[in-house]
Amino acid sequence: AQSVSQHNHHVILSEAASLELGCNYSYGGTVNLFWYVQYPGQHLQLLLKYFSGDPLVKGIKGFEAEFIKSKFSFNLRKPSVQWSDTAEYFCAVTSGGSYIPTFGRGTSLIVHP
Amino acid sequence: GAGVSQSPSNKVTEKGKDVELRCDPISGHTALYWYRQSLGQGLEFLIYFQGNSAPDKSGLPSDRFSAERTGGSVSTLTIQRTQQEDSAVYLCASSVRGGIGEKLFFGSGTQLSVL
Numbered sequence: 001a002q003s004v005s006q007h008n009h010h011v012i013l014s015e016a017a018s019l020e021l022g023c024n025y026s027y028g029g030t031v032n033l034f035w036y037v038q039y040p041g042q043h044l045q046l047l048l049k050y051f052s053g054d055p056l057v058k059g060i061k062g063f064e065a066e067f068i069k070s071k072f073s074f075n076l077r078k079p080s081v082q083w084s085d086t087a088e089y090f091c092a093v094t095s096g097g098s099y100i101p102t103f104g105r106g107t108s109l110i111v112h113p
Numbered sequence: 114g115a116g117v118s119q120s121p122s123n124k125v126t127e128k129g130k131d132v133e134l135r136c137d138p139i140s141g142h143t144a145l146y147w148y149r150q151s152l153g154q155g156l157e158f159l160i161y162f163q164g165n166s167a168p169d170k171s172g173l174p175s176d177r178f179s180a181e182r183t184g185g186s187v188s189t190l191t192i193q194r195t196q197q198e199d200s201a202v203y204l205c206a207s208s209v210r211g212g213i214g215e216k217l218f219f220g221s222g223t224q225l226s227v228l
Binding site for chain 2: 004006009032034036042043044045046049051090092094097098099100101102103104105106
């Protein structure tokens with residue numbers, strides 16, 4: 001069965017710092033990869049996704065993620081975080097023809113102004 | 114409605130009681146998912162409905178859990194004889210067709226507390 005690892009459970013940064021959140025998955029076949037975000041008091045929403053093509057994916061609010069197949073990774077990056085990026089970030093994967101995303105444990109990001 | 118609606122937003126119940134959680138997906142979305150999020154854990158898949166197909170129940174943790182989707186729209190997740198370990202946020206999501214790579218639209222969840 002597919003599994004998703006997010007190694008950073010809690011990240012605390014100051015504004016303008018660079019961000020990289022790790023995401024690794026276990027299944028080695030064709031995958032679709034997602035990052036979802038949950039801002040305080042709001043519902044989960046899609047930040048970006050990889051379906052095919054260019055492995056560097058751009059999302060909303062200046063986020064990007066790079067699919068590295070050889071490393072089974074899909075790390076989320078942002079060059080300069082803002083206080084408003086404080087949220088819970090979830091990596092998710094669909095694979096093996098399944099329509100059901102498998103989610104990681106999530107990473108709590110706190111950005112100090 | 115504009116988004117996925119879940120009710121109630123909070124539910125406190127006593128151990129051993131039955132609870133029903135409701136999800137109203139986005140109109141026209143044929144796929145509906147239930148997930149559970151326990152404290153410090155990720156989203157745990159529970160059940161998936163797609164159109165008129167038989168649901169994928171592979172994530173239900175025990176036979177105390179069941180779900181139905183009436184008329185291809187509203188879904189109800191029922192937990193019988195609740196236990197303290199059932200305490201969690203229950204999230205519902207829908208997508209247009211449930212196809213591979215599709216974006217999920219989530220509701221705000223039901224926070225279930227079993228005393």
